[in-house]
Amino acid sequence: xxxxxxxxxxxxxxxxxxxDVSRWxxxxxxxxxxxxxxxxxxxxxxGPNGAGKTTLLRLxxxxxxxxxxxxxxxxxxxxxxxxxxxxxxYCPEHDYFYDEMTGFDFVTxxxxxxxxxxxxxxxxxxxxxxxxxxxxxEGSGTKPISTYSKGxxxxxxxxxALAHDPKLIVLDEPLNGADPLSxxxxxxxxxxxxxxxxxxxxxxxVLHEVxxxxxxxxxxxxxxLVAEGTVSAIRDLIDRHPHRIDVVASxxxxxxxxxxxxxxxxxxxxxxxxxxxxxxxxPDQCYQGLPKLAAEAGVRLLxxxxxxxxLEAVFRYLTGSR
Amino acid sequence: xSIYARRYGSYDGPIEPESSRILVIAETExxxxxxxxxVRRLILMAFTPTVFLAAMLYFGLVVKKAAGFDPFSGDIxxxxxxxxxxxxxxxxxxxxxxxxxKDVVTRAFPLYFTRxxxxxxxxxxxxxxxxxxxxxVSLLPGVLLAITQWALAEDLSLLTAGVTLAKIMGAxxxxxxxxxxxxxxxxxxxxxxxxxxxxxxGLFLFLDIAYGxxxxxxxxxxxxxxxxxxxxxxxxxxxxxxxxxxDGIPALVSLCAIxxxxxxxxxxxxxxIEAKNR
Numbered sequence: 001x002x003x004x005x006x007x008x009x010x011x012x013x014x015x016x017x018x019x020d021v022s023r024w025x026x027x028x029x030x031x032x033x034x035x036x037x038x039x040x041x042x043x044x045x046x047g048p049n050g051a052g053k054t055t056l057l058r059l060x061x062x063x064x065x066x067x068x069x070x071x072x073x074x075x076x077x078x079x080x081x082x083x084x085x086x087x088x089x090y091c092p093e094h095d096y097f098y099d100e101m102t103g104f105d106f107v108t109x110x111x112x113x114x115x116x117x118x119x120x121x122x123x124x125x126x127x128x129x130x131x132x133x134x135x136x137x138e139g140s141g142t143k144p145i146s147t148y149s150k151g152x153x154x155x156x157x158x159x160x161a162l163a164h165d166p167k168l169i170v171l172d173e174p175l176n177g178a179d180p181l182s183x184x185x186x187x188x189x190x191x192x193x194x195x196x197x198x199x200x201x202x203x204x205x206v207l208h209e210v211x212x213x214x215x216x217x218x219x220x221x222x223x224x225l226v227a228e229g230t231v232s233a234i235r236d237l238i239d240r241h242p243h244r245i246d247v248v249a250s251x252x253x254x255x256x257x258x259x260x261x262x263x264x265x266x267x268x269x270x271x272x273x274x275x276x277x278x279x280x281x282x283p284d285q286c287y288q289g290l291p292k293l294a295a296e297a298g299v300r301l302l303x304x305x306x307x308x309x310x311l312e313a314v315f316r317y318l319t320g321s322r
Numbered sequence: 323x324s325i326y327a328r329r330y331g332s333y334d335g336p337i338e339p340e341s342s343r344i345l346v347i348a349e350t351e352x353x354x355x356x357x358x359x360x361v362r363r364l365i366l367m368a369f370t371p372t373v374f375l376a377a378m379l380y381f382g383l384v385v386k387k388a389a390g391f392d393p394f395s396g397d398i399x400x401x402x403x404x405x406x407x408x409x410x411x412x413x414x415x416x417x418x419x420x421x422x423x424k425d426v427v428t429r430a431f432p433l434y435f436t437r438x439x440x441x442x443x444x445x446x447x448x449x450x451x452x453x454x455x456x457x458x459v460s461l462l463p464g465v466l467l468a469i470t471q472w473a474l475a476e477d478l479s480l481l482t483a484g485v486t487l488a489k490i491m492g493a494x495x496x497x498x499x500x501x502x503x504x505x506x507x508x509x510x511x512x513x514x515x516x517x518x519x520x521x522x523x524g525l526f527l528f529l530d531i532a533y534g535x536x537x538x539x540x541x542x543x544x545x546x547x548x549x550x551x552x553x554x555x556x557x558x559x560x561x562x563x564x565x566x567x568x569d570g571i572p573a574l575v576s577l578c579a580i581x582x583x584x585x586x587x588x589x590x591x592x593x594x595i596e597a598k599n600r
Contacts, residue, residue, distance in 0.1 A: 058432075061432075061436045062435070062436065063431075063432055063435065063436060082340075082437075082438045082439065082440055083438060085436060085437050085438045086337070086437075086438045088436060090432065090436040092432050094429065096428060096429060096430045096432055096433050097428075098350075098354060098430075100354060100357060100358070101350075101354065105350075105353075109346065109350045110433065110437070112346045113343055113346055113347075113434065113437045113438075113439055114337075114437055114438060115337040115338040115339075115340070115342060115343075115438065116335075116337070116338070117335075117336070117338065120335060
């Protein structure tokens with residue numbers, strides 16, 4: 001028997017590297033020359049339907065072989081050998097279940113396939129199901145999966161991906177069909193795992209929910225890597241796209257007359273007596289300068305916000321889906 | 323609190339070797355099968371002939387001289403395995419056909435192959451899962467018959483009983499190995515378990531009917547002609563094992579060749595399915 005140790009120190013070394021990776025399905029390209037590195041923490045993988053998210057996740061989990069390029073997971077090639085899979089937890093988008101099994105048996109079996117003893121697998125299955133707030137106490141764990149709601153099935157899928165304590169956790173649309181409370185629990189769990197140094201890659205199209213728990217993203221569209229990094233870093237890259245900042249002040253016209261003379265202001269719209277919108281290619285300078293400029297104009301600054309800071313806005317801009 | 327913070331912050335325990343996954347897969351599949359009422363009933367039904375044969379053994383002692391039936395010969399086991407063959411044929415169609423076909427149609431391969439499970443372990447696990455119920459209707463009743471025979475005999479030695487048990491095991495292994503490998507290959511070739519099951523029964527029966535027609539038309543009893551029928555090949559092997567009939571040798575060679583071919587083809591097929599998914 002071999003022995004593994006999953007200490008916190010070992011956890012922090014987990015990374016995924018894709019080098020010039022392309023993947024073709026016949027004449028259709030699903031992923032086009034993607035190079036990126038995924039470091040420990042929670043990372044959101046975003047993209048519209050058909051963008052190549054699932055293909056990317058299947059490449060990372062070793063289910064697909066890249067047509068060209070190299071995928072390395074935890075220092076090993078993702079499709080040669082199976083030992084590294086011990087450190088990977090995968091929650092597929094679709095339901096791959098044996099419906100006549102109970103949820104508890106299913107998670108136990110999936111955990112045992114990682115090499116745990118029966119008793120250890122049972123303990124881990126129970127803990128993982130409790131962690132995702134699966135209603136074990138109500139006896140759902142002993143009912144066949146075929147009787148489960150979509151949300152319960154999602155929880156079982158997430159639990160089987162976590163139960164063996166993997167360093168890399170790959171969750172493909174884990175929020176699909178889950179009720180709001182479950183979605184919150186799952187996202188909070190992912191956030192905690194990311195904070196503890198696990199590498200958690202979560203694919204979702206529910207942008208605001210992902211945005212609530214992480215600032216690190218990978219954006220792909222039509223098989224291409226559109227952007228990666230934090231929302232603000234990605235936003236900074238879009239310097240050709242003026243950044244809209246909504247300002248609420250005691251006198252919008254007075255503040256506007258000062259702002260319009262600044263080099264960072266591309267355009268300015270006074271929308272009401274107390275509100276104005278500044279468009280700027282250099283939002284950082286604008287944010288820093290606003291309090292001082294307001295003071296100079298003798299205006300009280302009541303609020304500053306930007307819809308363009310949201311992930312959705314960045315995503316819309318980058319994918320051209322305005 | 324995270325499960326890792328609560329219980330699994332550091333796991334330094336042992337990890338089972340990769341081959342242990344064979345048992346996990348087999349156990350899971352067997353439990354799934356036995357959870358189905360009709361599967362349990364089918365297996366129980368397969369014991370009915372055994373009870374009948376055990377009764378034959380008992381009453382055979384009384385009517386032995388009159389009927390010319392020797393309850394201590396291997397005939398009783400030949401009858402047992404012949405009836406078991408039909409039960410196995412039905413069982414293969416009923417649940418063996420779904421073993422891989424279901425995984426193909428539900429795209430369940432990621433469940434296995436995103437884990438440290440090799441194709442070898444997957445196939446062997448599935449084979450073992452089919453072989454267990456087959457052994458349940460061939461080996462187990464066979465052993466019960468052997469025990470009954472030994473209990474009723476006045477001078478049956480332990481050595482004779484041991485040889486009988488070895489023969490029963492041999493016949494069971496041939497039956498289980500052949501049936502499970504063929505059905506698993508067929509299961510991997512289809513996506514509908516129903517069609518695979520019907521295909522298997524159709525093949526089994528069609529070859530047997532064709533064999534019967536040829537045999538009647540040619541008026542011969544050649545062991546080579548027996549190779550036309552899967553059922554007859556198995557019967558010939560039982561005759562070889564329990565009666566020492568050397569006419570069963572071509573059938574044994576043929577069954578071993580079919581089993582080996584199906585095992586090799588199965589491996590190629592699984593690799594192809596995985597490559598297609600990749």
